[in-house]
Amino acid sequence: MxxxxxxxxxxxxxxxxxxxxxxxxxxxxxxxxxxxxxxxxxxxxxxxxxxxxxxxxxxxxxxxxxxxxxxxxxxxxxxxxxxxxxxxxxxxxxxxxxxxxxxxxxxxxxxxxxxxxxxxxxxxxxxxxxxxxxxxxxxxxxxxxxxxxxxxxxxxxxxxxxxxxxxxxxxxxxxxxxxxxxxxxxxxxxxxxxxxxxNFREMEWFKLAINCIANPFAGILNAGNRQIAQDVLNPAKELVLSEVRRVAEAEGVSIDITVKEMNRYLDSDNVPSLKADLDREMPTEIDVLNGAVIHLGKRHGISTPINRLLVSMVKFLES
Missing domain, CATH: 3.40.50.720 (NAD(P)-binding Rossmann-like Domain)
Known part of the structure; x- marks a missing residue:
């Protein structure tokens, strides 16, 4: 990843x-x-x-x-x-x-x-x-x-x-x-x-934050990690990360990562698994990634419209 x-x-x-x-x-x-x-x-x-x-x-x-x-x-x-x-x-x-x-x-x-x-x-x-x-x-x-x-x-x-x-x-x-x-x-x-x-719980949310950007972006944009890491997408990444961070904080976890740091993580020729699943016409894991942020956000009364948008777009591609 x-x-x-x-x-x-x-x-x-x-x-x-x-x-x-x-x-x-x-x-x-x-x-x-x-x-x-x-x-x-x-x-x-x-x-x-x-x-x-x-x-x-x-x-x-x-x-x-x-x-x-x-x-x-x-x-x-x-x-x-x-x-x-x-x-x-x-x-x-x-x-x-x-x-x-x-x-x-x-x-x-x-x-x-x-x-x-x-x-x-x-x-x-x-x-x-x-x-x-x-x-x-x-x-x-x-x-x-x-x-x-x-x-x-x-x-x-x-x-x-x-x-x-x-x-x-x-x-x-x-x-x-x-x-x-x-x-x-x-x-x-x-x-x-x-x-x-x-610090396993913090690490679990840290990885979720990366996956909530890398996977849906790869599937929707038909792109690999290196393309997703481009700065032109930073405003969109900031919006996703902001929602994930707020939900994590409500769960008692602080996510200390910036979009610039995330881009360094993604700077490789790997292809996120969600894109591979769509290419093979297989069901994706979007429900346990951005979908999990939506579900937990509901529990805490936190609105997550950007993650909802990403989930709906991936669901469209799945169908």
């Missing part, structure tokens, strides 16, 4: 030492959601020989990886083929204490995912929600009837064609727990920097 810049939100995290006393040993990692983010994590975790990694999905992209391997490219590096293991949801066994599940399923597809996953999750499985938006772990916890941990993806990923994924290096920030500490240790020394966030 964004480049890793040295703002306080991304620098405020706890470095995890390998083998921490709270760490739960895991032997298998199941990445549920074979999109761009899930594919990147599968490729990177595949390099860790201490855990068996499996990507779960049944899309055309997943089937191409299953057949020919994942064509994986870190931006500015050569492409390589990674023999990622892929299985369909019906092939997932009963999961137990030795398993960790990374939820990367897009939010519009989450309900049907939870239907097949719930009967397969034993009581000691570690589950981490990595989706966009505010509070997806609460939805997943309700659907699975179990506690769920939470993480935020601060890296870019896109799939230009089935079986291929491009990775724009960045970070993952996790809400501290024994399960998320385990993931940090699994990713230690890899191409994805990972840490436990001291």
């Amino acid at each position: 964004v480049k890793n810049r040295n703002l306080k939100y991304l620098s405020a995290f706890v470095t995890v030492k390998r083998g921490g006393e709270n760490m739960q040993p895991r032997e298998r990692c199941w990445i549920v959601g074979a999109g761009a983010v899930g594919s990147v994590l599968a490729a990177i975790l595949h390099q860790n020989r201490t855990i068996e990694t499996c990507l779960v999905g049944s899309s055309v992209h997943a089937k191409e990886i299953q057949k020919n391997g994942l064509l994986f490219q870190i931006v500015d590096h050569k492409q390589s083929t990674v023999p990622v293991r892929v299985i369909s949801p019906d092939q997932v066994p009963i999961l137990e204490k030795r398993d960790i599940v990374l939820m990367t399923t897009k939010m519009p597809l989450l309900d049907r995912t939870l239907l097949w996953l719930r009967p397969r999750c034993g009581p000691e499985v570690g589950v981490i929600a990595l989706q966009n938006g505010i509070g997806p772990e609460e939805i997943i916890a309700h659907g699975l009837d179990r506690p769920v941990d939470r993480g935020l993806v601060f890296f870019g990923a896109n799939s230009p064609s089935p079986g291929k994924v491009r990775y724009f290096p960045g970070t993952i920030r996790l809400r501290p727990s024994a399960v998320t500490e385990t993931l940090c240790n699994l990713l230690k020394g890899s191409a994805v920097k990972c840490g436990l966030a001291k």
Whole structure:
């Protein structure tokens, strides 16, 4: 999604030492959601020989990886083929204490995912929600009837064609727990920097603010990150950010980012996922991004007309 810049939100995290006393040993990692983010994590975790990694999905992209391997490219590096293991949801066994599940399923597809996953999750499985938006772990916890941990993806990923994924290096920030500490240790020394966030709630709103601009702008304008970062769009970005900031403050969170700083985050060749979803005629996540700002704004009596405008325009493009 964004480049890793040295703002306080991304620098405020706890470095995890390998083998921490709270760490739960895991032997298998199941990445549920074979999109761009899930594919990147599968490729990177595949390099860790201490855990068996499996990507779960049944899309055309997943089937191409299953057949020919994942064509994986870190931006500015050569492409390589990674023999990622892929299985369909019906092939997932009963999961137990030795398993960790990374939820990367897009939010519009989450309900049907939870239907097949719930009967397969034993009581000691570690589950981490990595989706966009505010509070997806609460939805997943309700659907699975179990506690769920939470993480935020601060890296870019896109799939230009089935079986291929491009990775724009960045970070993952996790809400501290024994399960998320385990993931940090699994990713230690890899191409994805990972840490436990001291200020997770603020970071969650920080990412939402960026997504509420980058994603709808990309879809409506048919543009990539670098185009969205242009100063000519700054007045529109200011209006969106002002509404998000007011709602966040009503929720007890201060968002300390300027449009100029946001433009630096967006200055890459990545393409926001909402545009990719529209290009593939798939449902977007607009309801959990700008839609979440509208919903929470209503709760606090805060008007959000600019976010309403963006949602209505994206809904038109979806239809």
